[in-house]
Amino acid sequence: MKRITIKRVSAAILSFGLIIVLLAGCGSGSGDPSAPAYRTVDEIKKSGVINIGVFSDKSPFGYVDEYGDYQGYDVYFAYRIGKDLGVDINFVSTEAANRIEYLQTGKVDIILANFTVTPERAEEVDFALPYMNVALGIVSPSDAVIESLDQIGPDDEVIVISGTTAETYLEKNYPEIKLQKYDTYAAAKTAFENRNGVAWANDNTEVIAFAIENEGYVVGIPSLGSQDTIAPAVTKGNESLLYWLNDEIKALGEENFFHKDYEETLLDTYGKDYEDTLVVEGGVVK
Amino acid sequence: MQSLGIDVLFKGKNFARLLEGLWVAARVSLISSAVSILLGIFMGILMAGKNRIIQGIFRVYLETVRIMPQMVLLFIVYFGTTRVFGWNLSAEYAAVIVFSFWGTAEMGDLVRGALISIPKIQYDSARALGMDEKSVFQYVILPQTVRRLIPLSINLITRIIKTTSLIMMIGMVEVLKVAQQIIEANRRTSPNAAFGVFAVVFLMYFIVCWPIGRAAAYLEKRWAE
Missing domain, CATH: 3.40.190.10 (Periplasmic binding protein-like II)
Known part of the structure; x- marks a missing residue:
């Protein structure tokens, strides 16, 4: 019984070592100056x-x-x-x-x-x-358009998708705004359509496309936060x-x-x- | 039809593209399976032997393959070999190498397991009948082993077929990638296309895997007689 355990452990250690060597090989290879990877x-x-x-x-x-x-x-x-x-x-x-x-x-x-x-x-x-430019955008229903973040009241909630730039940006720069987080695009969309939040913040390309595809929504803030480029x-x-x-x-x-x-x-x-x-x-x- | 979005498959060459993608996935997995079965049988026989060193080497190999996600293997073989050795493998070669490397290890272990599962009494009885070692293996052990191996190796082959969906990560456009392309290209006109297209892809995988399963069942039955 004991022998088997020792064998297993040593096999695991050996394999682990092998992987480290493999991975280290990949890492160090990138700095090889003798052969440039690119073509002029x-x-x-x-x-x-x-x-x-x-x-x-x-x-x-x-x-x-x-x-x-x-x-x-x-x-x-x-x-x-x-x-x-x-x-x-x-x-x-x-x-x-x-x-x-x-x-x-x-x-x-x-x-x-x-x-x-x-x-x-x-x-x-x-x-x-x-x-190309990318920034954040905020879409809201056309009967209650949000054109500036000041319009968001203390009890209002803004919908975001977890893990997106919109979430990190709003949390960092506007911690007083309450966020409603959803894991997927589809869930956020449904919540927004059901008016669970006053607005939806996402990449501006996404919210603009949403407002054009769906009647009754306006992108009040088409470009918010740091402008990133493509x-x-x-x-x-x-x-x-x-x-x-x-x-x-x-x-x-x-x-x-x-x-x-x-x-x-x-x-x-x-x-x-x-x-x-x-x-x-x-x-x-x- | 409209609501399921199957109609997008009949636009332009979409259906032919899907079949082309299926052929890419099938080609990679069938070549890899053939290599895996061949090499795996050798490996299994060696592993079932008495040589401690050989056993140790294969053990390390098997454990390495087992704990390494196939995605990591694909990246190492496709991108890693270029970085370290400057080799420029085509994506398809890289994919076949990875799936064979994986399949051989798994197959080897299956063969080893099947071999050692044959009770010792089978060897002893055969020897008692006066057979030499070669005949014992050829006429008594091997047929029993192969019969035990069939369902296990079919399982492995279907797993290889399904895992080929990862080769999109090294730029190969296989059936699932084509499906995603079709769904995305029609996102605005048929937002529900995902359901219909994936249902068809499901059927395609089924059509590839099912005959393999049937053939195995047939062989198993025939050899059992």
Whole structure:
């Protein structure tokens, strides 16, 4: 009996050790200077194909239509990048959780998957100039529109989804506002429709889309809190591609490319009113 | 129909895309299962043997695979090998390696279990009839082992098939990912499409797994006679 226990324990320890070695190997490998993980603009042009990581199930930013073609706001920009580089595009379907990994291993050249710029991410990858804004928004019923946070009374409750930026932002900056938290989008939506709260705070793209899809609701506050931006990202250190992208975004600003992009891809979801709230043209955030 | 959102499957090439995705999942899981069964049988026979060192090595291997989530294995093989060795494995190779690595360990343990579950008296009786070691194994032990193994390995294969849904994390677009794409692309026009589309995906998994189960039941019955 005792022998079996010892055997099991030693096997467990050995396996654990093996995993540590494996994981440590992954960690230290990223700093290997001998082989850069990325491809320069010249190398991409020479190969004739650029690998661009996009979402394939985040309509209307990156999705696949019924003919199997990639579409959306991010993808529209990707097509233009391919055209201006004179190369074909290989779209790679990425998930929120593996975007950084894809860049660090050089398996894609650019990530255009609705990537919000944050200081933590900027340590892992290099962000080019932004092409979209994101902020928080607050939607309320059209017969009791909330246009400023002062309108929220001491007994009123605001609906949020747990774990979202809206929750952390309101808790930190407006601790006096009572929050009603729901775990899922569907639960929050039902609660809001049943008027369990006076307003619903979420990413502004989400609340704007909600107000347009559902009659009787108005986004009283379309842009609240810190303005975050969405930008293309390249592998850390890939200056050649980064500078090319920055020049491209500046040049595209002159022809109002991203407004056109919005009108082609986002207009149906967000309407004309929010074009200037969401679009960043020429990399300049106003 | 409208309320279930099954109609979105008939838009454009959606249904063909779903089938394509199913083929990706089936291809990865069937190749991996074949490799796992082959290597697993070898591993199981070695594990059931008397060599302590070999047993120890396989024990470590098995425990490693067991406590490591398949998702972590996929990331290590797909992204990790690029970071450490600079290898650029295709996503499909990486997936087959991971599922075979996992399947072999599990299969090996199943084979080992089936082998040692054969009572000692079977060996003794066979030897008493004057059979040599090779014949004992070939005519007495192996047929009994295989019969015990069938339901267990079918269980493993269906688990591999279902776990292939993780390969979307390394950029492979398999049936579940296609389903998500279809649901999202139609989010505004058919908000309830999720129900219908996932119901169809459920049926597709069933259609893949069911014949395997039937074939196993048939073999089990035939070999029992």
